[in-house]
Amino acid sequence: MNEETKSGRIFDVVILKRLYAFVQPYRSRFFGLVAIIMLAACLSPLTPLLIRYTIDDVISAGDYNRLTTMLIVMLVVLVVQAAVQFYNTYLSGWLGQYVIRDIRVQLYRKILTLRLKFFDNTPIGRLVTRSISDVETLADVFSEGMAAIAGDILQLVLVIGVMLYTDWRLALISLSTIPLMLISTYIFKEKIKKSFNEVRTAVANLNSFVQEHITGMSIVQIFGSEAIEADKFRDINGEHRKANIRSILYYSIYYPVADIISAVAVGLVVWYGARQIIHSDITFGTVTAFVMFINLFFRPIRMLADRFNTLQMGIVSTDRIIKLLDSDEYTLNNGKHAPATLRGDVSFDHVWFAYNEENWVLRDISFRVKAGETVAFVGATGAGKSSIINLLSRFYDINKGEICVDGVDVHDYELGHLRRNIGVVLQDVFLFSDTIENNITLGDKRISREKMVEAAKLVGVHDLIERLPGGYQYNVMERGSTLSVGQRQLISFVRAMVQDPKIIVLDEATSSVDTETEEMIQHAISTLMKGRTAIVIAHRLSTIQKANNIIVVDKGHIVEQGTHEQLLQRGEFYANLYRMQYKEVV
Template identity: 35%
Template sequence: MSPEKFLLMYAKRYWYLFLVGTLLSLILTILEVLPPRLMKTAIDAFLTGRGLSSADRFHGVVSIALAILGIRALSFLFGFASSYVTGYAGAKIVFLMRKDVFSHVISLPYSFFTRTPSGTITTRIVNDTQNIQEFFSSVVTSVIMDVLLLGAVIFSLVQISKELFGHVYYLLPLVAVSILLFRYFDRKAYRKVRTNLARLNAFLAEHIAGVSIIKILNLEKYKEKEFSKVSSDYYKSLMEQLYVFGIFRPLMDFLYFLGVSLIIWYGAKYVTNKTLGFGVLYAFVSYLDMFFRPLRDLSEKYDIIQNSMASSEKIVNLLKEKREFIGNPDGPRRIFKGFLRFENVWFSYNGNDWILRDVNLDFHPGKLYAIVGETGAGKSTLMSLINGLYVPQRGTIYIDNIPLLEYNLRFARKQIAAVPQDVLLFSGTILDNIRLFDETISENQVLEALERVHALDIIERLPGGIYYEIVERGTTLSAGERQLIALARAVLFDAKIFILDEATSNVDVITEMRIQESLRELSRERTVIMIAHRLSTVKDADEIVVVHEGRVVERGRHSDLLKKKGVYYKLYQIQFESV
């Protein structure tokens, strides 16, 4: 879909508002071209005309002055109505557009967010849609009015004096060529502006989120230089666009004054020879000024047009991203037991380098499992595959002997609880974050879930308890508190499969004991899988799975794996010899 078709698709929804705006523009155009004609009549008929008494001249001039005043008053009223109607249409269109774009973004696969900076996505949803709103609110009916006005002015110029028009008509091709050149160079410059703005937003979003790391590592000076480079690129693209504007606007002024000079030169001769009235000359110059007025404003309007075209082009490209595959919409929605099986699973993020190789695993409810291995072995990838965030290139993942992709993943994911190392909490209260803003879930149910994960006493010590307000992604809470809240959330929604990715790596010993105790109790009825680096946290697991270079190389209990003196034994030696 082209940017033009994209904008038209939304404009069609409010065609009646744009029709009203067009009719108002037509009325405004008629009102705009009347005053020069009335001034012509005032000058030629009443001021310089012959055979009229002073009283008749006075009454005639006063009548025309009142008529012009009335026209200007009507222009104000219709102009206000036009601005309100188009502004309302633009606001409604962008309101719908933002909803559609956000809805599409959150339906995209997880891989999209791993390769696209969050600042770029924010720019598309906020800044680019705002540019489009300005287009609908300020440009659409304005351009229609300008076209109507130009047509009416040219007609008036020819009608008032063909002789004078014959001396300036050749300016029209020069104006047309200037506009075409401006259009080409401005569009080229504005694409650079939008691209560099997205880079700037992405840089800011990334580095503001990671400001703690910048301070800890003393990277302020280095990041200042890096930001200066990104900001400089944006500045250069703005200056390139400014050069285009700096040439076009004065060029329009030059062509206007050239036309006025020619009209005064030839008009003075006609007036002197009395073959042309002074009122005609005045009206012709007024219409010439009226002709160049929208052309002078074209740079600003075309700036908005190019801005909106560039923005809509980027939004269209975003909307072209394929939505996430959510399994079978008509498939099973309920996981009953939580029996999990990997059968000959191969997976690669880029299609070339295999992260997992021929993985065969099974996890049964009622047992506590642990997955260990060196960094990059593929442990966290297993979690992403179980949730359906990624789809393996080969092999099949089964839940309760049904292929994962046969489930309706929107419902199945609610029953697969994933607790990452860094738990993200939303702005709101702890209550909101545990029940995920579902007000049909009672407070007592939330308190019961906290009790089951041994976190109720910790949460009650916070100001307000479960009504404690969470801000900035939950950074005011400790890592352990966030982990416990995530566990309570999973218990509340009756997840059948629990996956914890390094959930105890950043918590204190007491909180780790609470989490371990909670997991042991939860594993009696559910499938619980711990992904860990620290082997001390997995010693009591019912079964430990060792992953090495993307393959499952060992399985068993802690004591049995140590006796084998294989990969697990080496990992254990490395960790505990370094302590």
């Protein structure tokens, strides 16, 4: 069954225990909320009893002094009930907001630790639904969930008990319509549950569609697909509308039906009570109290169906959140090795890797890069070049073999320490909607402004940044849309270099920039790679001719390696690539 459409058991003990674990830091307020809900339930039958006493014992006796006293007592009871209702509403909302804040932070921290394979297999819209909609659903669980259901049930029990104690005949007449109410409530509960599932599925589809197509808006506009995509969105949005209208329809039917059943019960009580009043078997105050009891009795029943669905949706949301929090499949094991300095020696020993555990991307890859050396990888698209650097930084874990840095398996390194020592510059640069400074430092307080400016000067981009409005405080907007491709690439280079990494990885880092910008980067590379290990992936063979070793990869295999001159002399794979690129005979 689709994860977005399945329903959960209302009383799933395991999930309820986990949900309560989130409440533990606020358990004093939680128990205070439970106590207030119980108090509200106990106070509910009090007003009808006071009115019955006032009519039968005070007004009928013509005792105006006691009447004034009773009015004051009822006013005090109303004030107390209002205060209890206030604290009930406030505490439930307060508790819900604090708990969902903690859950959302915990969930986001979990997402940050997941390996990239998880994001390859999971739509971003679904993660947005988990982090926003599913967590938000839990707030309703605290305001209208378990504690509120317990309060409603307690109120039902108390009201029934008081009704039977007051007059069992009127009580039975009042309760005679319960079967109709229970049947209609059950039907409504099932219909609205299905409707809620449909709404949730539609919301997830909307999130996924909007996120994906706004991200890919340039492709939509380049190919003139605006009208087609608008039609697709209209269809998805139409399903969302239909699902919501169905839930509105069920509410529109249920509440009038419930009111009619309640009115029938009142009518029966008045009809029977009037006859008994005429024969002096029942007092007028008792009949009046029962009319009020009926409202107190049927209101919780009407609310229970809604509350059960709210709780059920909360259980389903909690289940999905817990599964993500507890998932170990996509969590990277974090080692403890974090030496003060790294030399930058890198070795791959018989490494095998597959993204889907079926089709091998890398097959028995072995090579070594000594500290301070430069190695370059070339090959056709899809040959496995980028996978090599993804494995080095542990964005993915290998299936077989061993990857070592300074002779230590990368799995033994503290992950943050390892990645801080590997500066990566990718072809597809991602900049956040923030200042240039924050895009360079990523909020790392250990990076001083002086260090950032020094790195920018080495790259040759400092003057360019200073010419922008606000300099390093210039907001580049979403994905760096206010900067050119070359400017974004230069900033990403500063972002990598400001960490002072011992290993530099350039993945097609100059393929998307103009000649002038490439010259700036090449100058920065020659300066910054001194004393550092460099791993370069490039289609432009001119950028790697000075590498200590060039490794040619084809279909996941290393087919040849050597210096630029050695590979040209062999006249094989690399030489063919060189001839095709430069259109000359070697």
